[in-house]
Each structure stands twice: as C-alpha cells, then as structure tokens.
Amino acid sequence: MASLQPLTALGKREATAVTHGPLTITERTDVALASVAARKGRMADLSAAAQKAGVPLPGPATHQAGIPYSAFWVAPEMWFVEAPHATHELIADLLKSALGDAASITEQTDAWVAFDLAATDLAPLLERLCNVDFPAVPNGYATRTVMEHLGVYLVKHGPGAARLYGPRSSAESLLHALETAAHSAF
Incomplete structure (x- = not known):
C-alpha cells in the first residue's frame, strides 16, 4: 500500500x-479556504444564515476578520471564507451545513x-x-x-x-x- x-x-x-x-x-x-456565492435571488437568505453561523460577508474590496471564520469580498454576492485548517479541514462541508441551499460553496484550499x-x-x-x-x-x-x-x-x-x-x-x-x-x- x-x-x-x-x-x-x-x-x-x-x-x-x-x-x-x-x-x-x-x-x-494552516488556512482552509472556500468560495461562497449567493444563489440567484437568495442574498437575503444567505445573509441571515451567515449571520447566524458567524460567517462575515463584507462589502466590496473588504476583508473582515472573525472567529473562526474570516472572509473577503471577491465579486458581487461572492466571498472567499477562511478558517483554521486544523478545525475546518472540511470547510466547504461545514459551510454547506451552516448556510444551506442559499449559497453555492466550493472548496478552494488546495x-x-x-x-x-x-x-x-x-x-x-x-x-x-x-x-x-x-x-x-x-x-x-x-x-x-x-x-x-x-x-x-x-x-x-x-x-x-x-x-x-x-x-x-x-x-x-x-x-x-x-x-x-x-x-x-x-
């Protein structure tokens, strides 16, 4: 093997x-990374879920630090979300659970x-x-x-x-x- x-x-x-x-x-x-994009017409739902989960969704040209999630804006209604790799190796799965179907989430770490x-x-x-x-x-x-x-x-x-x-x-x-x-x- x-x-x-x-x-x-x-x-x-x-x-x-x-x-x-x-x-x-x-x-x-040591940083896990995922992209989060609001699905069409679902920005309000995403904002509510993100706030509940402690995932910042900063405005244009902005990075917002947080624990455990930090994020920076990459395009309209799209962000890269960072977290410690040690506790969030499966960051995309964790974000999918937290944000539900209001967002399309893609693993970006590697x-x-x-x-x-x-x-x-x-x-x-x-x-x-x-x-x-x-x-x-x-x-x-x-x-x-x-x-x-x-x-x-x-x-x-x-x-x-x-x-x-x-x-x-x-x-x-x-x-x-x-x-x-x-x-x-x-």
Missing part, C-alpha cells in the same frame, strides 16, 4: 518561510497558495509588483490584482502585514517574484 504524505504548494513537507532584509514571506498551510508578507513597510515591495497603492488603502482592504502575470488576491492587514493568495500551480513563480522584488526593494 502506498504511503501518501501531504506536500505544501511549494512541494515540501513543511511550510516555507524566507527572509530578505526586513521582509518575511511565510507560506500558510487551489491557492497563501503567503503572509511582513515588514515594517510593505509599500516598497508591493509597488514593484502590482498596481495597488498599498499605503493609501485602509487596513482590511482586499482586492484582486496581477503580480508577474498571475492573478492574485491581496489582503491588507496593516502597513507591514498582508496576505497574498495566488494560484497553487504557480506557487514557485510567485515566491520567486516576491524574492526578486525584495532584493531591489530592501
């Missing part, structure tokens, strides 16, 4: 963390790589990679943007803290882009 062991998006057994000057890039393997970026100031790094004016947007800002020809989601947690979601299949390319930009930014 085969002995299967999970690997991170970067092909390792443990999450990767790298430091370049003041910047730390940490691969996050489709994306998540990197947390930390530095005193991330602006010098991000201005080399994307068109988001990072210092001007508020904490809790979430948007889809492009970095090195890859569609990514960027969530601002503070002037020196952000989470980046990129396609899992391009995890190494995205990390390389971050490291390359860090060499010239710091």
